[in-house]
Amino acid sequence: MVSIIGWSRIRSPWILYMCTGACNACDIEVLAALTPRFDVERFGILLKGSPRHADVLVVTGAVTRQVAPRLKRIYEQMPNPKFVIAAGTCATSGGVYWGCYNVLGGIDKVIPVDVYIPGCPVHPQAVIQGVAKLLAKLQEAK
Amino acid sequence: MSTYKIPVGPQHPAIKEAFQFNFELDGEIIVNVKPRLGFVHRGIEKGMELRSWVQGIYLSERICGICNVPHTTCYCIAVEKLHDVDVPKRAQYLRIIINELNRIHSHLLWLGVLGMELGFLTFYMYVWRDRERVMDLVELISGNRVTPSMNFIGGVVYDITPKMEMAIKKGMDYLEERTKYYKSVVLNEPTIKVRTENIGVLNKSAATDLCAVGPVARASDLKTDVRFDDPYSSYDEIPFNLVTYSYCDVFARVLVRVDEVLESINIIRECLDKLPSGPIMKKLKRTPPPGESTVRVEAPRGELMYYVKSDGKENPYRVKIRTPTLANIPAVCEMLKGYHIADIPAIIASIDPCYCCTERILFIDKARNKRWIWSHSQLRKYSLEWYENGGRR
Numbered sequence: 001m002v003s004i005i006g007w008s009r010i011r012s013p014w015i016l017y018m019c020t021g022a023c024n025a026c027d028i029e030v031l032a033a034l035t036p037r038f039d040v041e042r043f044g045i046l047l048k049g050s051p052r053h054a055d056v057l058v059v060t061g062a063v064t065r066q067v068a069p070r071l072k073r074i075y076e077q078m079p080n081p082k083f084v085i086a087a088g089t090c091a092t093s094g095g096v097y098w099g100c101y102n103v104l105g106g107i108d109k110v111i112p113v114d115v116y117i118p119g120c121p122v123h124p125q126a127v128i129q130g131v132a133k134l135l136a137k138l139q140e141a142k
Numbered sequence: 143m144s145t146y147k148i149p150v151g152p153q154h155p156a157i158k159e160a161f162q163f164n165f166e167l168d169g170e171i172i173v174n175v176k177p178r179l180g181f182v183h184r185g186i187e188k189g190m191e192l193r194s195w196v197q198g199i200y201l202s203e204r205i206c207g208i209c210n211v212p213h214t215t216c217y218c219i220a221v222e223k224l225h226d227v228d229v230p231k232r233a234q235y236l237r238i239i240i241n242e243l244n245r246i247h248s249h250l251l252w253l254g255v256l257g258m259e260l261g262f263l264t265f266y267m268y269v270w271r272d273r274e275r276v277m278d279l280v281e282l283i284s285g286n287r288v289t290p291s292m293n294f295i296g297g298v299v300y301d302i303t304p305k306m307e308m309a310i311k312k313g314m315d316y317l318e319e320r321t322k323y324y325k326s327v328v329l330n331e332p333t334i335k336v337r338t339e340n341i342g343v344l345n346k347s348a349a350t351d352l353c354a355v356g357p358v359a360r361a362s363d364l365k366t367d368v369r370f371d372d373p374y375s376s377y378d379e380i381p382f383n384l385v386t387y388s389y390c391d392v393f394a395r396v397l398v399r400v401d402e403v404l405e406s407i408n409i410i411r412e413c414l415d416k417l418p419s420g421p422i423m424k425k426l427k428r429t430p431p432p433g434e435s436t437v438r439v440e441a442p443r444g445e446l447m448y449y450v451k452s453d454g455k456e457n458p459y460r461v462k463i464r465t466p467t468l469a470n471i472p473a474v475c476e477m478l479k480g481y482h483i484a485d486i487p488a489i490i491a492s493i494d495p496c497y498c499c500t501e502r503i504l505f506i507d508k509a510r511n512k513r514w515i516w517s518h519s520q521l522r523k524y525s526l527e528w529y530e531n532g533g534r535r
Contacts, residue, residue: 021182025207025288028251032277035270064184096204099192100185121207121288 009055010138012044013131015085016054016078020071020107021097022061025121026088030058033124040128043135051077056134057111060122062090062097063104075111083138085130086113089120096120163478163490170482175475190461195221195295195429198458202448203289205463208251211244212441214293217461219374220437220450221295224430231418233297234376239310239413240283240292241375241439242406246317247276248442249399249406252491253324256396259487260337265327272320279313282306297423307414314407321407325400338392342477342489345390354473355466356444357402358493360386361394368440375439380412392492429456441466443493467493 019027033040034047048054051074063071075082086107089095094105107113114137117130166174186205190198202217203210215237222229229237250273257265277287284290284300292298302310328334344354349362359366367384369377385401387394434451444466451460470493477489 019182021184023204023207023210025204025210028208029288032270032274035274036267037271037274061182062184064182066183096201097184097186097189100189102183102185120204123287 006138010135012046013055013083013135013138014046014048014053015056015058016048016051016074017058018060018071018074020059020061020067020091021064021103022088022090023121026060026090029121029124030060030087030127033127038124038128040131043131045131051075052079054078054082056083056085058085058087059091059107060087062094063107063110064102065104066102068104068110071107071110083114083134084111085115085117085134087117087122087127087130089118092116092118163475165478165483165486167483170484172478172481172483172486175478177471177475187461187463190458192457194456195458198461199293199295200291202461202463203291206465207288208248209244209441209443209446210289211241211292212439212446213463214291215241215375216437216439216446216448217450218293218295219439220435220448221430222426223435223437224433224450224452225295225426227296227424227426229297229424230421231376232301232420233422233424235413235417236298236300236302236422237293237375238377238380239302239410240280240290240298242409242413243276243280243283245406245442246403247273247280249403250276250321252399252442253396256488256491257334259491260334262331262333265334269324272317275313275316279310282309294423296426297421299423301422302414302417307417310410311414314410318404318407321400321403325397325404328396328400334396335393337485337488338396338492339389340391340393341481341485342392342492343390344473344477346388348476349390349473352472352476353469354444355469356441357395357398358444358470358473360384361398362390363388366445368438368445372438374437379416380409382409382412392488395492429454443467444469 017027017030032038034045051057055078057075057078059071075084084107086092090097091107094103097103104110115130115134117126119126164176165172186201189201193201199214199217202213205213250269254266254269254273257263257269280290281287283302283306284292290300292300344352344358344362346363349359349364354362354364355366363386365384365386368374369382370384382405385398385405387397430452432452432454434449436447436449438445438447440446446466447464449460449462450458453459474490474493477492478486481489
């Protein structure tokens, strides 16, 4: 039973995607990764609207003070085991927004992160590579 | 009779920029709308004051990732005004080209998103596939797909070689053919027409009163376009048509944007034919002299304004930015009144709000003191089912 769950998780991880104060560039690149040219759906990845259905949380953007508690709440709503991808330099470290008074920094200040994908904005190919790394990690966990 | 109140957003600011609309409903009909802004406020205007003039370019580029080119163009022109210099002619033409490429990518992106909001996913996938062609061209010129970092104070950073020129012209031919096809789809496809015609009407006088800008104003038959009214960067030397429609509804906003893509393609062709030779950059001092300047440019979503003040030091003294989406929010509140819950996604999408946040909805039934939460996808599903079962027609 456990192995079936692990197998299905690797074959079809469902992602939830959240913008925590990004400039939209990473958002459109993550969306572009889902559209025909790059097409991460061939790995069985589906975009979901609710945190309760998701295995992987993809976060774009530096965390603003308004969004930080909400990000935490979304993360807590996801069922275990859960994984987080930080897409973009802002999500990784705060990036270009250093010194802005309303920005906390990277998302690892709020929730634990499994895969960091750098880039400003992330290239869809980098998103695919990040996802592939995460799948390898899942394989090990199994 | 019970009244409902629905806050749309921002608890879950996924996918879209977070702002909240509080809807007051009479049954299914929207009576009143109150917007609440500031969820993705990062403090960029203050951040600009902490950075040097050059670093400011790259921060302004990241205010909005979709229309990043008009932001840097506007900032650079404002600083050049402080220096009181004109950039070389070739740089001005290159700025027009990269601005129009950005407009094409932004409008196609929006067209796809509208298709998604209407539940027409095939359309979304097709449009985004063709949009990749623009991204390739931007990548060819600058090495980055979305944020080209093309503009610099005093000119542009990257030049267009004859080889790139050929590639751009080829790309434009392909895009023109595809965009014409999408226009025929929009004009003939009942799925789109049913959901957009006579929805979200904003008549001409209301658009004037509420200071609507960009495609929203042009869809309400207002002849307003900064490229025409206050030409910057040699736009006055390029002939192009101002697209307006008089239907005033969501359908008109779709048509305005599709036609603008076709206009942009012609502008790019014209620029490439007329492209003057010469330098692409004028070297300027690190800090501009004291003074202030205000510059307007036409971003894909409408008029974008920068006010820059210098006191002769390393950093700007003040940078004030007004983006087109903010200008269009009073208009969208007016548009929503009198329509159904099912029309909310289409109407809000119609102003192209840099994607707005309708990700989660809290419904409160005051009479029964009941609360429930709908996500954006549930709202979309509800709206699709509502129309499938006949809707109000």
